[in-house]
Amino acid sequence: DQQVKQNSPSLSVQEGRISILNCDYTNSMFDYFLWYKKYPAEGPTFLISISSIKDKNEDGRFTVFLNKSAKHLSLHIVPSQPGDSAVYFCAASAVYQGGSEKLVFGKGTKLTVNP
Amino acid sequence: ETGVTQTPRHLVMGMTNKKSLKCEQHLGHNAMYWYKQSAKKPLELMFVYNFKEQTENNSVPSRFSPECPNSSHLFLHLHTLQPEDSALYLCASTSGVEYTDTQYFGPGTRLTVL
Numbered sequence: 001d002q003q004v005k006q007n008s009p010s011l012s013v014q015e016g017r018i019s020i021l022n023c024d025y026t027n028s029m030f031d032y033f034l035w036y037k038k039y040p041a042e043g044p045t046f047l048i049s050i051s052s053i054k055d056k057n058e059d060g061r062f063t064v065f066l067n068k069s070a071k072h073l074s075l076h077i078v079p080s081q082p083g084d085s086a087v088y089f090c091a092a093s094a095v096y097q098g099g100s101e102k103l104v105f106g107k108g109t110k111l112t113v114n115p
Numbered sequence: 116e117t118g119v120t121q122t123p124r125h126l127v128m129g130m131t132n133k134k135s136l137k138c139e140q141h142l143g144h145n146a147m148y149w150y151k152q153s154a155k156k157p158l159e160l161m162f163v164y165n166f167k168e169q170t171e172n173n174s175v176p177s178r179f180s181p182e183c184p185n186s187s188h189l190f191l192h193l194h195t196l197q198p199e200d201s202a203l204y205l206c207a208s209t210s211g212v213e214y215t216d217t218q219y220f221g222p223g224t225r226l227t228v229l
Contacts, residue, residue: 002157009155036220043119043205043220044158089158103218105158 003027004092006106014114019077021109023090026071030092030104035064035075038087038108047088048075080113087111118142119221121206127227128196136191136224138206146211147189148218149181152203164189165211196228 005024013019023033031052036044050057050064050073057064063076077084090106119140128134140147149161163171164183178200180192189206206221 004157036218041222043121043207043222044218045220046217091158103160107155107157 002107003030004090004104004106006088006090006109008109009107010110010112012112012114013080015082016079019075019080019084019111019113021075021077021088021090021111023073023075023106024071025073025092027092027094027104028071029094032093033064033066033073034091034093034103035062036089036091036105037084038089044089077111080111082113082115085111085113119206119208119219121204121221121224123224124222125225125227127229128193129229130196130198132196133192133194135193136204136206136226138189138191138221140187140189140206140208140219140221142208142210142219144208144210144219145186146209147183147186148207148209149189149191150205150207150220152205152223154202158205162191193226196226198228201226201228 003026034049035047037047038044048059048062048064050066055066061077066073087108087110089108091103093103122137146165148163151159151161160173161175162181167183167186178195182190203223203225205223207218209218
């Protein structure tokens, strides 16, 4: 059962335009969400996060939106740059009974920004 | 060196071999993680160590055996693996074990089991 879904395996946008990466989740226990970026031959690097008490978090060109009722979050990159071409992973965190936490990742979306 | 390093970067092994993956973090963190990234699958958490103590084993087969001798080093011992174990194995570290802490990942070890 895939609790975090990134339904678009790839996305291609033109330099300077907006990139929108989507992520859906099924577990209502998730209360913290993160986006990671991964270049080939490198480990994922943290990009931006959002707590479930907020619906928007902005950091420079990157904005994450959270719609709790729809169990949906999205990452907006404006303006997109060729250096943004990478695989973007959505991740969600929950605290379970007993205090253990779990971090679940989506499959990733490969973003290509064309010059 | 800084950050999280992993060796080897690439490993090819037979099903009867025994090998080990090594991870080292130079960030002064207290928690370390092993993840498995298979093609077209989500990143899977395998093990979590907090202050050298294993706090999570995410139903990983016993042919994968982790070892954490200190807070800076983490090993993954491999024996009698299967071809479906071929994947990218990522190590990560955080200052604590709360997932709100940013995870710093190593570059990964690309493992191929023949």
